[in-house]
Amino acid sequence: MSTGAMVVSRKRRPVGKVVVFTLLLAGGLVFASVFVYAALSAVKPADEVLASPMRWLPSQWLWSNFTLPFEQAPFARYYLNSTVVGVSVTLLNVVTCTLAGYSFSKFAYRGRNVLFFVVLATLMVPLEVIYVPLYALVFDLGWVNSFAGLIIPSATSAFGIFLMRQSIDGLPDELLEAARIDGAGELRILRHVVAPMMVSPMAALALFIFMTNWDSHLWPLLVGNDADHQTLPVGLAAMQANNLGSGGLPMMMAAALLALLPTLLLFLVLQRKFVEGITMTAGIK
């Protein structure tokens, strides 16, 4: 059938392809040069960072600059806070979204479709539209400058529920019926039948939520802006704005690189899941 066409296209000299590829590679290297520039600036002596004419390489490699953010700013605290909030929000999302996705997929109670529609409708409303009254609510609850304020409002997501429902829809009902006939309760079925088969979408969801949360700036700035609750984006922006410490530009580059390292590594390791998560936000299967 299509083998004929494939042979034809394979026979054509790929000169054009090589040119296109070279252009794409060059563009990619231009993109990556920003990271390289930041990394090399981080290990330069402070007075070499903005030297003119510019030299890419430092005269001496000051790896110790990477300890400056920890010495001159509470960088370890930022890191710990971002990790605590990120991990908690991720776990809560996986639990609440899997529960709700299972509920919307496999049960037939009255109002189910209306509720699911309402959940989906909230996808249309970004945080940026609601954060003023949301802040007022969290303020009234006494959650400003607390981990509760940083975590609980982000503990579920419409996208996650949608994702889990779609995935659980693919499980055959017979499988659940079989478990029920064996006498398993609904929670047991969820834990021992549904969840083990949903590891892949749960992982995609977890990765997506963790990365989104790691990037989150506006909300933590509102509800976690005291010394004990600043996350990396809030702390980093504060370091930048206040010229915190005397480490100067190399320290800021070191801090920025350390802040983006965890999600960058996660991405490199779990590339496929990452792409899957982003693709699903666009509604492409």
Added chain:
Amino acid sequence: MALTRTAPDRARGTRARPPGAGRPGWRRRRDAIGLVFALPALALFAAFAIYPMLRVFQLSLYDYNLTSPPVWVGLDNFRFLFGDDRFLASLGASLFYVVITYGPAVLLALVLALGLNNRMRGSAFVRLLYFAPVATSWVAVSVIWRLVLQPEGLLNQTLNTDIPWLTSSTWAKWAIAIAAIWKEVGFFLIIFLAGLQNVPKDLLEAASLDGAGALRRLRYVTLPLLKPITVVVLVMAVIRGFQSFSPQVVLTGGSFGTEVINLFVYKTAFASARMGRASAVAVLMFVLLLMVTFVQLRALRRSA
């Protein structure tokens, strides 16, 4: 096997009951448990999404500073905003940012996707280079771009120019757009690449056998099939654009004509403690986003 066979039998049995009796008790109990599973998420949505959503409309009609009770002012907040140069300027700054960042970013992503949509070993590596900024946080890359955009930073030194990127009303909005394009291209590239996976290979091969060259295949097969995705991408681009906050905060603090609408809301609510007026801006932003989405979805339907 025996188990799976009994299941449909039982199901058939339940359907045979008289309709007046409704679902049998065990079935209704089970579905009630199902509803309980949704409750944690539903409670969170009710408190932290739906309630604030309703409240933002209400607060937009009040003067409210968080500590004293709200005072009804009717449409005064909206009337004030439409005569407020700062608000109108922030609207303009956001529109500029959306168009100048996301126009080029989406176009570039589409071109890159067409070039990278193959199984060549090198392409996987090149894709990584463009994806990487997506996996990093806005604040961190903004801190890095602040250095790149210094008078003696990477950009000026590479272009051999002397542009005050971050301290001039002429250049600051372009500087932020450049940084944001770099950050966002990969996101749309991922989506376009996924969209291209859905273009049936047979169709392209058939066109090729009919004598269509690469450009004709692109124009008459690939691009028409990408249209629905492009509409989704444009909706996402506008929404992402209006949400922008971090690059403006870190790169300019909103000076030099870069106070986008979201930053204006933030300052109105938390620096000036005018929660009512900030809510009114949020309502306008919501209506704007809703309109953009509907216009684009209609365009999609018409073309489909």
